[in-house]
Every structure is written in structure tokens, then in C-alpha cells.
Amino acid sequence: MRVLRGDLWDFRPDPLPVSLWLRWLPHGLLCLVAFGVTVGGTAQLGDNGYLRPGAAFVIALAQGGAIVLGLWRPVAGWWLSMAGTVVGAVVVHGRLALVPGVTFTWPWTAAGIIAHLLVLLLLALRVRTRVSAEALALTALVTWFLQGVWGGSRYQPTGVVAVVLSTVVVVLGAALRGRRVARAELVEQTTLTTEERARRTLLEERSRIARELHDVVAHHMSVISIQAQVAPHLVEQPSPELVENLAGIRQNALEALTELRRVLGVLRSENPEDPYGLGAPGTGTAPDAPQPTLDRLDALIENTRAAGLDVTAEVGGVVRPCAPGVELSAYRIVQEALSNALRHAPGSTVRVEVAHGPDGLRIAVTNSRPSRPVPPSGGAGHGLLGMRERAAMLGGHVTAAAAPDGGFSVAAFLPRDGTPPAFPADVPDRPDPPHPSTTGEQTP
Numbered sequence: 001m002r003v004l005r006g007d008l009w010d011f012r013p014d015p016l017p018v019s020l021w022l023r024w025l026p027h028g029l030l031c032l033v034a035f036g037v038t039v040g041g042t043a044q045l046g047d048n049g050y051l052r053p054g055a056a057f058v059i060a061l062a063q064g065g066a067i068v069l070g071l072w073r074p075v076a077g078w079w080l081s082m083a084g085t086v087v088g089a090v091v092v093h094g095r096l097a098l099v100p101g102v103t104f105t106w107p108w109t110a111a112g113i114i115a116h117l118l119v120l121l122l123l124a125l126r127v128r129t130r131v132s133a134e135a136l137a138l139t140a141l142v143t144w145f146l147q148g149v150w151g152g153s154r155y156q157p158t159g160v161v162a163v164v165l166s167t168v169v170v171v172l173g174a175a176l177r178g179r180r181v182a183r184a185e186l187v188e189q190t191t192l193t194t195e196e197r198a199r200r201t202l203l204e205e206r207s208r209i210a211r212e213l214h215d216v217v218a219h220h221m222s223v224i225s226i227q228a229q230v231a232p233h234l235v236e237q238p239s240p241e242l243v244e245n246l247a248g249i250r251q252n253a254l255e256a257l258t259e260l261r262r263v264l265g266v267l268r269s270e271n272p273e274d275p276y277g278l279g280a281p282g283t284g285t286a287p288d289a290p291q292p293t294l295d296r297l298d299a300l301i302e303n304t305r306a307a308g309l310d311v312t313a314e315v316g317g318v319v320r321p322c323a324p325g326v327e328l329s330a331y332r333i334v335q336e337a338l339s340n341a342l343r344h345a346p347g348s349t350v351r352v353e354v355a356h357g358p359d360g361l362r363i364a365v366t367n368s369r370p371s372r373p374v375p376p377s378g379g380a381g382h383g384l385l386g387m388r389e390r391a392a393m394l395g396g397h398v399t400a401a402a403a404p405d406g407g408f409s410v411a412a413f414l415p416r417d418g419t420p421p422a423f424p425a426d427v428p429d430r431p432d433p434p435h436p437s438t439t440g441e442q443t444p
Contacts, residue, residue, distance in 0.1 A: 004134055007127075007128075007130065007131040007134055008075060008078075008079075008131065008134055008135065008138070009075075010075050011073055011075060011076045012073070013072050013073055014072070014073065014074055014126050014127070015071065015072050016071045016072070016122065016125070016126065027071060030067055030068070030071060030118065030122075031067075031068055033067060033114070033118065034064040034065065034067040034068050034115070035064065036064075037060065037063055037064040037067065037111045037114055037115045038057075038060045038061050038063070038064030038065075038111075039060075040060075040110070040111045041056070041059065041060030041063050041064065041109060041111030041112065041115075042056045042057045042060040042061075043056075044105075044109050044110065044111060045059055045060060045088060045092065045109065048104050048105075049088075049091075049092040049095060049104055049109075050095045050098055051091060051092065051095070055091065059084055059087055059088040059091070060084075060111060062080055062081075062083060062084030062087070063081060063084040063085070063088075063111060063112050063115040063116075064111075064115060065080060066078070066080040066081035066084065066115055066116075066119050067081075067115055067118050067119060067122075070118070070119045070122040070123065071122065074119070074122050074123040074125075074126050074127060075123065075127070075131070075135075077119045077122065077123070078119050078120065078123050078135050081112075081115055081116045081119045082116075082138070082139065082142065084112065084115075085107065085108060085112045085116065085142075086142060086146070088109065088112065089106060089107035089108075089146050092104060092106060093106070093150070093152055096152045096153055096154055096155045097152075097153040097154045103154060103155055103156045104155050104156065105155070105156045105158045106147075106152060106155035106156065106157070106158065107143065107146035107147055107158065107159060108143070108158040108159065108161075108162040109158075113158065113161070113162050113165065116139070116162070116166065117165055117166060117169045120132070120135065120136065120139070120166055120169045120170055120173065121169050121170075121172070121173045122173075123135055123173070124169070124170050124172070124173025124174050124176075124177060125173045125176060125177050126177070129174045129177075129178070132170045132173065132174055133170070135170075136166055136167060136170045139162075139163065139166050140163045140166070143159040143162055143163055144159065146159070147159035210263075210264045217260055221253050221256050221257050221260065222253075222257065224249065224250075224253045225250050225253040225254055225257070228246045228247070228249040228250035228253065229246075229250050231246050232246055255325075257393070258325040258393070261393070262328070292328065292331045293324070293327035293328060293330075293331055294327055294330055294331055294354065296331065297313065297315075297331065297334065297352075297354070298313075300331070300334065300335055300338065301313050301338075301352065304338045304341075304342065304350070307342055308342070308346065308347070309338070309341060309342060309346075309347075309348065309349075309350050309367075310348075310349045310350065311338070311349075311350045311351075311352060312349075312350070312351050312352070313351075313352040313353075313354075314351070314352070314353050314354070315353075315354045315355075315356075316353070316354070316355045316356065317355045317356030317357055318356055319356050320356055320358075320416065322360075322361065322414075322416050322417075323394075323416070323417055325393075325394060326360070326361065326394055326414050326415070326416065326417075329390040329391065329393075329394055329396075329414060330354070330361050330363055330412075330414055332386075332387075332390060333363055333365075333387050333390060333391070333398065333410070333412050334352060334354075334363060334365060336383045336386060336387055337352075337365035337387070337410045338350065338352075338365065339383065340383050340384075340408075340410075341365070341367040341408075344370070344374060344408075345367045345368070345369070345370040345374070345407065345408065346370050346371070346372040346373075346374065347370055347371030347372040348367040348368045348369060348370050348371060348407060349367065349368045350365065350366070350367045350368075351364075351365070351366050351367075352364075352365050353365075353366075358416075359415065359416060360396065360413055360414050360415040360416045361412075361413070361414045361416070362411070362412070362413050363410075363411065363412040363413075363414070364409065364410070364411045364412075365409070365410045365411075366403060366407060366408070366409040366410075367403075367407045367408055367409075368403075368405060368406070368407040369405055369406035369407050384398070384400055384410075387400075387410070387412065391412055391413070391414060394414050394415060395414075395415045396412060396413045396414040396415055397412070397413055398410065398411070398412040399411050399412075
């Protein structure tokens with residue numbers, strides 16, 4: 001009963017949409033039919049039903065007005081049509097045998113049947129099939145009660161005709177509505193497929209551009225940097241101006257390489273600012289800043305907590321300005337370490353430490369043993385390798401090792417100015433061990 005009340009006690013506006021080709025012509029035709037129903041119903045109720053002109057006009061106006069109301073509020077129009085039919089049947093019931101030889105069409109008049117069929121069609125075209133079926137069932141129930149239970153002395157029964165025609169109209173309206181909904185869903189799916197194909201084509205093109213940039217530009221910029229670094233050693237007692245100019249060339253080449261790697265990251269990633277879903281706190285969206293720095297570390301940690309990890313953070317030392325590439329790489333290293341903990345150590349406790357020193361940044365991300373089963377890994381990942389490449393590009397280093405308690409620890413050092421050393425770092429370039437809970441992040 002609650003479902004029935006929720007379906008049929010709904011008087012919210014639901015206008016009949018304008019026809020694509022005919023525009024407002026269907027609305028005008030229905031209004032014309034409503035006028036004819038009102039005039040014909042008034043004449044039939046007055047001549048054959050022996051009602052006073054005022055009463056006959058009010059009942060016929062309710063039946064004709066139900067069509068017009070159904071154009072904007074189909075459920076309300078159906079209720080008005082039912083009310084007009086019931087009131088007319090009750091009022092005429094006592095006058096069925098007043099004139100011998102005259103039989104009245106009861107309980108549905110001809111005008112009432114036409115009006116109710118149109119109202120049911122308007123209803124079935126715009127509401128769910130269940131609501132149309134409920135309206136049809138109540139129409140049949142009321143007709144059965146008036147004609148089968150109450151009855152009359154002498155009349156021409158119209159209940160069966162009204163119920164059969166109503167069933168046909170409801171089935172037709174539901175079929176047309178289902179066809180319209182299916183067509184709309186097909187158009188929407190086609191639009192989504194086209195957009196997805198265009199997006200995939202765009203990503204493939206961006207990946208191709210990234211590969212070409214990496215193969216050509218990055219190689220030449222690396223050669224320029226190395227040549228600028230080696231050139232002073234090829235000349236005995238080079239002048240300070242030459243050394244300074246070559247150092248500037250090398251620095252510019254390194255900055256160009258840093259910017260190039262950022263551009264390559266944008267080209268290769270569909271969401272380059274937040275590839276692991278760790279966006280602004282509490283929103284799950286990507287950061288708004290073009291290049292995140294350590295200023296967004298709190299937002300990164302908050303989103304990791306929202307993802308299900310217990311994360312604590314500690315920032316030590318005197319905060320000093322760092323090169324933009326150092327800030328970005330520090331943020332990305334912490335982000336990748338937290339993402340690894342999310343994937344490979346669910347339910348663990350993570351501690352993030354960032355220490356500002358006079359020579360650079362020291363970062364440590366340590367997670368405990370996972371407290372929940374670890375999902376299977378899809379294969380070898382490149383997270384640790386990416387961290388090492390970021391640090392090596394800036395003259396730093398990254399180490400990763402299993403913790404004694406069964407967890408995992410990632411430590412990194414980044415020079416403050418982001419300038420790689422002239423000679424290889426003292427830290428041995430050894431491969432990092434795989435994460436204790438999976439081999440998905442094993443570094444070759």
C-alpha cells in the first residue's frame with residue numbers, strides 16, 4: 001500500500017516534451033479533443049442522463065480538463081478523470097430507468113472513455129510501467145465495483161469495453177516509452193564510447209610524443225650537461241669566465257632536463273598531478289596546484305588516512321628554501337612510498353619523517369607489518385625505481401629495506417640545491433629488496 005501510495009499520489013509536474021518535428025501540434029490537438037469531450041459529455045449527460053445543464057457541464061469539464069491536466073501532471077490528470085467518471089456514474093445511476101426505451105451507456109460514457117484513454121496514454125508515456133499498471137488495475141477495480149457489484153436497473157454496460165481499451169492503450173504507451181528510453185540510453189552509450197575512444201587516442205598520442213621527446217631531447221640535453229661538466233678539465237688553467245659560463249650551461253641543461261621529465265610525466269599520465277588517487281584532504285580529488293611541494297604534505301597524509309592507513313608525520317629541522325625540483329621530488333617520493341604501503345601493507349601503521357638539514361632533505365617512510373591479507377600483485381612495479389631515478393637526477397639517493405618487525409622502510413636524501421655531484425655518489429647503487437608482502441615493487 002505504501003508503494004501504491006508513493007506511485008499514484010505523485011502530483012509533481014512532468015510536462016509532455018515538445019515533438020521534434022511537430023513541435024506543439026500534439027498539445028494543440030489534445031486541447032482540441034478535450035474541448036470536444038467537454039461539449040459532447042455535457043450533451044450526453046444532459047440529454048440521455050437527464051442531468052441539469054450545470055451539473056452535466058461540471059462533470060464533462062472534469063473529464064475534458066483531465067486531458068489538459070495530463071499534459072503537465074499525468075498522475076493528477078488520471079485522478080481527475082477517475083473522479084469525473086465516478087461522480088457521473090453515481091449521479092446518473094438513479095436516472096437510468098426514468099424514460100422507457102432509452103438506455104444510457106453506464107458506468108462509462110462515450111466521452112468519458114475517450115478522455116480516460118487519452119489520460120492513460122499520457123500517463124504511460126511518462127511514468128514507469130509499474131505506475132501505469134497500477135493505474136490500469138485501479139481503473140478495472142472501480143469499473144468492476146460500479147458495474148458488477150452496484151449495477152443498475154436498465155443501462156448499456158461499457159465496463160468491459162473501457163477496461164479492454166485501457167489495457168491496449170497502457171501496453172502501447174509503455175512500449176513507446178520503453179523504446180524512447182532505450183534510444184536515449186543508446187545515444188548516451190554511443191556518446192560515452194566516442195568520448196572514451198577519443199580519450200584513448202589522445203593518451204596514445206601523448207605517449208608517443210613522450211617517447212620521442214625522451215629519445216631525442218633528453219639524450220641531447222644529457223650530453224650537453226656532461227660536456228659542460230667535463231670541458232673545464234680539458235683546458236689547463238681555464239679562465240674563471242669560462243668555468244662560470246660552462247657551469248651556467250650545465251645548470252641550464254639540468255633544469256631543462258627536470259622540466260622535460262615533468263612534461264613527460266604530464267604526457268604519460270591521464271591524471272599526472274595525482275596518479276595514485278591521493279588528492280586534496282577529504283575530497284578524493286587531485287591537487288589543484290600544478291606542481292605539488294612539501295607544503296601539500298599534510299593534504300597527502302590526510303588522504304592516505306582516509307584511504308585506511310594510520311599515518312603519523314614528523315617534520316624536523318629548520319625549514320629552508322629548496323630548489324623547486326627538490327620540493328617536487330620529495331613530495332613524489334613520499335607519495336609513492338605511501339601508495340606502496342596502501343597497496344602492499346593494508347592496515348599497517350606508517351610513519352613519515354622529513355628532516356631539513358643544512359645540506360638537504362632527509363626523508364624516511366616506514367610501515368609496519370600489514371594487519372590484513374595482501375591482495376595479489378599484478379606484476380613487477382616501477383615505484384622504487386622511479387624514486388631512485390628522481391633522487392639520482394638531483395644528486396641524492398634512495399634506499400629501501402625490510403624492517404625487523406616485518407614492515408618496510410624507504411629512506412631518501414636530496415641535496416638542497418638539486419645539483420648532481422661531479423662524480424658518482426658514495427652510496428653503492430645496489431638493487432633494493434622487494435617489499436616483504438609482495439614482489440610487485442621489486443627493483444631490477
